[in-house]
Structure formats: C-alpha cells, structure tokens
Amino acid sequence: MGALPDDVLYFCRCHREKERVVRRLLPVVSSCLALLLSPAPASAASASPSHGPDTCAKGGTLFCEDFQSLPVGGAASLKWGVDTKHGTLTVERGPRGQKMLHVHTEGNGRAFLKVDDFAPPGNGFYGRLRLRVKAFPTAPDWAHYTLVEATGAGPEIVRPLGGQWVPTLGKDLWGVGADGGPTGDWTNWRESAPSRADVWQCVEWRMDPADNAISLWFDGVPKPDLTVSTRSHGGNDVDFVFPRFDTVKIGWQLYQPNPSPSAYDLWVDDIALSSRRVGCA
Numbered sequence: 001m002g003a004l005p006d007d008v009l010y011f012c013r014c015h016r017e018k019e020r021v022v023r024r025l026l027p028v029v030s031s032c033l034a035l036l037l038s039p040a041p042a043s044a045a046s047a048s049p050s051h052g053p054d055t056c057a058k059g060g061t062l063f064c065e066d067f068q069s070l071p072v073g074g075a076a077s078l079k080w081g082v083d084t085k086h087g088t089l090t091v092e093r094g095p096r097g098q099k100m101l102h103v104h105t106e107g108n109g110r111a112f113l114k115v116d117d118f119a120p121p122g123n124g125f126y127g128r129l130r131l132r133v134k135a136f137p138t139a140p141d142w143a144h145y146t147l148v149e150a151t152g153a154g155p156e157i158v159r160p161l162g163g164q165w166v167p168t169l170g171k172d173l174w175g176v177g178a179d180g181g182p183t184g185d186w187t188n189w190r191e192s193a194p195s196r197a198d199v200w201q202c203v204e205w206r207m208d209p210a211d212n213a214i215s216l217w218f219d220g221v222p223k224p225d226l227t228v229s230t231r232s233h234g235g236n237d238v239d240f241v242f243p244r245f246d247t248v249k250i251g252w253q254l255y256q257p258n259p260s261p262s263a264y265d266l267w268v269d270d271i272a273l274s275s276r277r278v279g280c281a
Contacts, residue, residue: 055128055272062125063115063248063273067091067099075101080115083249087111092267100269103251107262112149112251113271121275123245124209127160128278130269132200133252136172137165139260144187146177146253147266150207154243156181160205160214163187163195172197176214176228183235190225193218202270202280212242220280248273 056064063079070077075089082089086109090102103111127148137143148161157180164187165172175189193216204217213229215222233240252266272278 055270055278061272061274061278062120063118063271065113065271066269067101070099072099075113080113083110083112083114083251085110087252089113089251094267098269100267103264103266103268105252105254105264108254108257108259110251110253112249112253113268115248115250115273116246118246118248118273120207120245120273122209123242124207124275125245126204126206126274126277127248128202128204128270128272128274128280129250130200130202130280131266133195133197133264133266135197135261135264136163136195137254137256137259137261137264138172139165140256140258141165141167143254143256143259144177145255145264147251148205149249149253150243150245150247151249152243152246154181154241156183156241156243158207158214158242158245159187160207160216161203164189171195174216174223174226175234176216176226178233178235178240181241182238183233183240186233186235188226188228188234190223192225193223204277204280206277207242207245209242212240217280 055061056066065079070091072091072093075082075091086107087105089111091099092102093099101113105111131147137145143165144162146159146162148159150158150160156178159177162177163172163174166189169191172195173189173191174193174195175187177187179185202219206215208215211229213227216226217223228234228240230239230241250268250271252264254264
C-alpha cells in the first residue's frame with residue numbers, strides 16, 4: 001500500500017489532537033454542567049416551614065389553625081377575629097404550596113389574630129406556632145414587641161412571647177412580659193434567648209396556673225432562663241397572678257413610635273392551643 005497523501009496525514013494529526021483536547025476538557029465541562037443544573041439550596045429565609053403531622057385534622061386541641069382551608073387574600077374566619085391598627089393580616093401561599101398568615105404593620109401598629117371565648121380547663125394551657133420575623137427593631141432604645149398576648153378576667157396583660165431591643169447589648173432578645181397589673185410593665189429578656197430574624201422557628205409555651213408560671217421552647221429545646229412565675233419575674237416586688245384567661249392574640253405589636261425599620265413583616269403557621277404539649281414534630 002502506498003504512502004498517504006500529505007493532506008490526509010495532516011487531517012489525521014489534527015483530528016487526533018482535537019480528541020486529546022476534548023478528553024482533557026471533558027471533566028471540566030461535566031463539573032460546570034453539574035453546578036449549573038443542580039437546584040440551588042433553599043435559604044432559611046425563603047424556605048417554608050416543614051409541616052409535621054396535621055395537628056388540626058387530628059383534633060384534641062382547644063384551638064387550631066393551619067390556614068389550609070382558607071382562601072388566599074385578606075384573612076378572616078368564623079373561628080377567630082382580627083385586631084388591627086396600621087396593620088394587615090393576609091393568607092398567603094408559601095413556596096411549597098401550603099398556606100400561612102402574613103402579618104404586616106407600619107410604625108408602632110398592631111395586627112393580631114384574636115382567639116375569643118377561650119376557656120382552658122383549669123386556666124392552664126400550652127401553645128405552639130411556627131413563625132418567621134423578617135426583621136426586629138433596632139431603634140428606638142428599648143423598643144418593645146409582642147407576638148403572643150393572653151388576657152381575661154384580671155388586671156394582668158400576659159405576654160408569653162415578646163421581646164425588646166436592648167441598646168446596651170446591641171441585640172433583640174426574647175422575654176416573657178406583662179403589663180396593666182400590680183407587677184407593672186416589664187419584659188424579662190435574657191441574653192441566652194436572642195430574637196433571630198428571617199429564620200423559621202417553632203415556638204412553644206406553657207401557662208401553668210399552679211405557680212403562675214410561663215415556660216418556653218424554641219425548636220423543641222427548652223429555654224429555662226425565660227421562665228417566670230409568681231415570685232420570679234421582671235416586675236414589681238409583688239405576686240404575678242394570671243387572669244382568668246378568655247382571649248389569646250397572635251401576631252405583632254411594637255409600642256414605641258418612629259421605629260427602625262419603619263414596617264414589620266412576619267409569617268405565622270400551625271397555631272395550636274391545647275391542654276397538653278403539642279410539640280414541633
């Protein structure tokens with residue numbers, strides 16, 4: 001067989017060189033494609049809460065609302081009322097399809113879902129909700145916010161879930177509080193319980209009438225530093241005594257004018273009030 005023409009030899013050499021280049025680049029190209037095609041991880045800020053077993057469908061609670069049966073839009077239900085001033089309540093659909101309550105306020109406004117005609121046996125109960133607060137206040141000094149409030153026959157306005165901007169520490173901190181009664185206006189904040197913005201959390205609380213005690217859990221973990229009771233609280237040196245509870249409000253209120261930020265948004269889901277602990281699973 002005779003020698004191949006020069007142009008054929010040149011073509012073969014070029015083809016082999018291209019094959020070697022492609023083989024060297026193939027792993028790099030594959031890695032880039034994998035990065036481009038893989039789904040981006042959902043951030044804690046944008047992800048929806050993970051729903052556990054359907055608490056409301058199972059029954060056994062004193063009050064339950066997961067918003068799944070409500071239409072999207074302005075929030076309203078025959079099971080609960082609304083208490084707003086410079087604020088709104090809206091049912092929205094989350095990224096995973098489930099519905100939740102969007103609470104929005106301007107300035108020192110308020111927006112609460114209000115559970116009326118509430119009658120816990122023995123005046124004690126547990127609460128559970130999932131929430132995400134977009135941002136907490138950073139001004140004015142000692143800005144105070146409430147997310148859960150329980151009232152009834154008796155002077156104390158009890159706030160099992162609230163907090164305060166503490167300028168001396170430069171932090172927003174959770175704290176149980178009360179107002180309107182003999183103990184005065186107080187928030188028993190603790191450095192061990194920072195208010196975390198833009199993350200979903202499951203918050204539980206217990207109202208124990210045996211010692212007028214309030215206890216909290218965050219994501220299933222107890223926070224004993226936040227516990228208050230008849231003689232151990234953050235108010236005046238008198239007994240802290242529960243009213244006869246008949247109303248529970250869940251939402252947001254900030255009390256001081258001209259706060260920073262000037263508006264507040266939080267999302268709430270899976271609300272349950274019960275005679276026994278519901279849990280976060």
